Amino acid sequence: MNFIKTIVAAGLVAASTSAFAADITGAGATFPFPVYSKWADAYKKETGNGLNYQSIGSGAGIKQIQARTVTFGATDAPLKAEQLEKGGLVQWPMVMGAIVPVVNLAGVKPGELILSGEVLGDIYLGKISKWNDPAIAKLNPNLTLPAEAIMVVRRSDGSGTTFNFTDYLSKANAEWKAKVGSGTAVEWPTGVGAKGNEGVAGNVGQTKNAIGYVEYAYAKQNKLTTTGLINKAGKSVQPTIAAFQAAAANADWASAPGYYVILTDQPGDASWPITAATFILMPKDPADKAASAEAIKFFKWAFEKGGKLAEELDYIPMPESVVKLIEKTWTADIKS
Numbered sequence: 250m251n252f253i254k255t256i257v258a259a260g261l262v263a264a265s266t267s268a269f270a271a272d273i274t275g276a277g278a279t280f281p282f283p284v285y286s287k288w289a290d291a292y293k294k295e296t297g298n299g300l301n302y303q304s305i306g307s308g309a310g311i312k313q314i315q316a317r318t319v320t321f322g323a324t325d326a327p328l329k330a331e332q333l334e335k336g337g338l339v340q341w342p343m344v345m346g347a348i349v350p351v352v353n354l355a356g357v358k359p360g361e362l363i364l365s366g367e368v369l370g371d372i373y374l375g376k377i378s379k380w381n382d383p384a385i386a387k388l389n390p391n392l393t394l395p396a397e398a399i400m401v402v403r404r405s406d407g408s409g410t411t412f413n414f415t416d417y418l419s420k421a422n423a424e425w426k427a428k429v430g431s432g433t434a435v436e437w438p439t440g441v442g443a444k445g446n447e448g449v450a451g452n453v454g455q456t457k458n459a460i461g462y463v464e465y466a467y468a469k470q471n472k473l474t475t476t477g478l479i480n481k482a483g484k485s486v487q488p489t490i491a492a493f494q495a496a497a498a499n500a501d502w503a504s505a506p507g508y509y510v511i512l513t514d515q516p517g518d519a520s521w522p523i524t525a526a527t528f529i530l531m532p533k534d535p536a537d538k539a540a541s542a543e544a545i546k547f548f549k550w551a552f553e554k555g556g557k558l559a560e561e562l563d564y565i566p567m568p569e570s571v572v573k574l575i576e577k578t579w580t581a582d583i584k585s
Contacts, residue, residue, distance in 0.1 A: 277310015308407020
C-alpha cells in the first residue's frame with residue numbers, strides 16, 4: 250500500500266502549505282483519488298494553491314456536500330435530476346475510468362484468468378465457492394485452477410465503485426438482479442468487507458485465493474492480478490485504456506439531465522464492461538462563493554491541463570465537447 254500512503258502524504262503537503270487549502274475542500278469517492286491527488290500536486294506546483302480531498306467513499310461524500318461541510322462532493326454514483334433539485338446541487342462528470350476484478354491466485358498472471366458477468370455474479374452470490382468450479386474451468390480450459398475456497402472481498406462502505414459493479418452484475422446476471430440488485434450499498438450474500446478501493450486492494454493483495462473489485466489505478470499501482478472479462482458482445486477483453494475508451498465512446502452526455510450516464514455493459518466488440526464516470530457535486534448557491542470560485546478554477550485547470558496526467562493512470566479524460574457543456578453549466582447554474 251505504499252502508493253496510497255505516498256499520495257495521501259502529497260495531498261496533505263499540498264493542503265497544509267496553501268493559503269486556500271482551508272477553503273478548497275472536497276470529499277467522496279475513492280475511485281478517482283489517485284488522479285485527483287496527482288492533479289492536486291501538479292496544480293500546487295503551478296499555481297501555489299492546494300487541494301484537500303478526503304477519500305472517504307461516494308456515500309459519505311454525498312452526505313458531506315448535502316451538509317455543506319466541504320466545497321465539493323465527489324461520487325461515482327451520479328444523483329438523478331430530482332435528487333439534485335432537492336439538494337440544490339449541480340453535478341458533472343470529471344473523468345472516466347474502469348473497475349476491474351482482481352484475484353490473488355498462485356501461478357496466475359494478470360489477464361490469464363477470464364470471467365463472465367454471469368460467473369462473477371454467481372461468485373458474489375456464493376453459488377460458485379471453489380476456484381475449480383466447472384463454470385470457471387469452462388472459461389479457462391488452459392489454466393489449472395486450485396480446489397480452494399474463493400475468498401470474496403467487497404466494499405463495506407457506501408461506494409460508487411460498488412454502485413457501478415453491482416449495476417454491471419444486475420445487467421449480466423438475472424439472479425443477482427432479482428436477489429441483490431444495484432446500489433452504493435447492498436445486502437451482500439457473501440464476502441468480507443473492506444473500506445474504500447484502498448481497503449479492497451490491500452485485502453486482496455494479502456489474502457490467498459481472494460477476489461475483489463477495484464478502480465484500475467489501484468490494481469496497477471498495487472501490482473494486483475487483473476482478470477479478463479467476457480463483454481456484452483461475447484468477446485474476451487482485457488482492461489486497457491483502448492477498451493475503456495471503446496466503452497465510453499457512445500455515451501450521450503448532452504441529453505442526460507444532470508449528466509446522468511451509466512457506462513456499464515456497453516455494446517461493442519472492444520468495450521470493457523465495467524467502465525464508469527466519476528462526478529463532482531457543488532451547491533447551486535454556495536455559502537462561500539470565493540471557495541467555490543477557487544474550486545472551479547481547479548476543475549477548469551484539470552480539464553485543460555490534466556488529461557495527460559489522467560491517462561498516465563489509465564483514466565479517460567472527458568471529451569472536449571463535453572467539457573464545453575460543463576463549462577456552460579458552471580456559468581448558468583452556479584452563483585458566483
